Amino acid sequence: MEQQINILISGGGTGGHIYPAIAIANELKLRYPEANFLFVGAKDKMEMEKVPQAGYAIEGLWISGIQRKKVLQNLSFPFKLISSLFRARTLIKKFKPTVAIGTGGFASGPTLYMARLMGVPTLIQEQNSYPGITNKLLGKKADKICVAYNNLERFFPASKILKTGNPVRQDLLSIYSKKEEGKDFFNLNNSQKTVLVLGGSLGARRINQLIESQLSFFDSQQVQVLWQCGKLYVDEYKKYNENKSVQVHAYLNRMDLAYAAADFIISRAGASSVSELCIVGKPTIFIPSPNVAEDHQTKNAQAIEDKHGAITIKEAELSNFPIVFETLLKDKGKQESLSENIHELALPNATSDIVNEIEKLIKK
Ligand SMILES: CC(=O)N[C@H]1[C@@H](OP(=O)(O)OP(=O)(O)OC[C@H]2O[C@@H](n3ccc(=O)[nH]c3=O)[C@H](O)[C@@H]2O)O[C@H](CO)[C@@H](O)[C@@H]1O
Numbered sequence: 008m009e010q011q012i013n014i015l016i017s018g019g020g021t022g023g024h025i026y027p028a029i030a031i032a033n034e035l036k037l038r039y040p041e042a043n044f045l046f047v048g049a050k051d052k053m054e055m056e057k058v059p060q061a062g063y064a065i066e067g068l069w070i071s072g073i074q075r076k077k078v079l080q081n082l083s084f085p086f087k088l089i090s091s092l093f094r095a096r097t098l099i100k101k102f103k104p105t106v107a108i109g110t111g112g113f114a115s116g117p118t119l120y121m122a123r124l125m126g127v128p129t130l131i132q133e134q135n136s137y138p139g140i141t142n143k144l145l146g147k148k149a150d151k152i153c154v155a156y157n158n159l160e161r162f163f164p165a166s167k168i169l170k171t172g173n174p175v176r177q178d179l180l181s182i183y184s185k186k187e188e189g190k191d192f193f194n195l196n197n198s199q200k201t202v203l204v205l206g207g208s209l210g211a212r213r214i215n216q217l218i219e220s221q222l223s224f225f226d227s228q229q230v231q232v233l234w235q236c237g238k239l240y241v242d243e244y245k246k247y248n249e250n251k252s253v254q255v256h257a258y259l260n261r262m263d264l265a266y267a268a269a270d271f272i273i274s275r276a277g278a279s280s281v282s283e284l285c286i287v288g289k290p291t292i293f294i295p296s297p298n299v300a301e302d303h304q305t306k307n308a309q310a311i312e313d314k315h316g317a318i319t320i321k322e323a324e325l326s327n328f329p330i331v332f333e334t335l336l337k338d339k340g341k342q343e344s345l346s347e348n349i350h351e352l353a354l355p356n357a358t359s360d361i362v363n364e365i366e367k368l369i370k371k
Pocket residue numbers: 021022023024026111134135205206207208209235257258259260262275276277278279280281283296299303304
């Protein structure tokens with residue numbers, strides 16, 4: 008009789024942890040159409056909406072991270088942790104996973120910890136050049152750790168690390184043939200260049216302020232703006248939709264078409280965004296968030312800039328933006344070299360390489 012395969016996947020909090028999890032699940036589903044899947048996320052977080060949209064079942068744990076600023080909220084943390092560990096234990100007992108996969112974020116802590124304790128093989132996927140606390144703790148006991156950057160031996164046992172790159176959604180691999188479809192989808196004007204503005208899965212306040220201050224500059228350059236500002240900020244910026252050459256979106260569900268339609272991209276440097284932009288291969292300006300652990304977005308962006316694949320502007324230096332953008336707009340040679348160099352850094356087989364490792368654990 009064939010072995011029944013049950014795949015437990017946990018990761019979330021932000022898109023940067025959710026989409027890799029979904030990409031891995033989709034590839035596993037292709038290889039094991041009969042497998043059962045269960046996602047475990049954190050109640051009230053983005054994954055509770057995005058995972059069912061992708062066609063998978065999800066259970067939510069009552070868990071959140073330690074708050075550095077709102078210290079009082081931490082009083083409930085030990086209760087949340089204990090309750091999540093018990094809940095994870097119950098879910099694992101019932102679901103009987105063949106393997107457990109963690110892609111980072113709070114919920115994956117108790118889930119993978121419990122899975123490991125109950126003898127389930129575990130694999131974690133670390134997206135960043137500097138790991139988050141959950142993966143750092145889980146890494147010690149995991150069977151395999153798939154990473155996207157060099158030099159992670161500082162945090163994880165070297166013998167368990169494999170550099171695979173970050174999983175990206177399948178539909179992003181075929182954007183080259185979708186430029187016209189993308190322009191139609193977003194109703195873009197064919198006679199203007201398009202700049203796509205991305206603030207990461209949650210939107211970025213500082214990037215939004217910059218774009219607002221530069222709208223007349225873009226207009227003067229005949230550049231239309233496809234602007235993902237984030238759910239938190241959309242009420243503040245949606246008024247600019249009245250301007251014909253500006254489109255404000257809280258969130259883009261068709262990133263493939265947005266990337267395909269763009270001529271230039273301005274983006275945060277979260278791990279998946281950077282991996283996707285390598286595949287997309289368009290002239291990119293990174294504005295890394297300075298507010299993340301160990302300034303890892305600056306390091307993510309730096310890895311690309313070091314290979315002459317993108318331009319990085321620090322938040323503190325955004326007054327240089329108009330001159331940097333105008334110079335790029337006028338320099339076709341620079342646009343081409345940036346596109347080629349960033350594309351060379353793409354690791355498009357990441358998902359498949361990670362799933363090969365998961366298969367080894369399944370067959371163990
Ligand atoms: C502020 C913060 O904590 N950011 C972290 C978070 O970023 P964040 O959640 O923004 O993650 P990433 O930049 O890695 O990925 C964003 C993902 O959301 C998708 N997307 C984005 C916007 C949109 O409108 N539609 C859409 O589908 C992108 O295509 C991408 O797949 O997790 C990353 C991965 O651990 C970290 O590197 C970031 O530092």
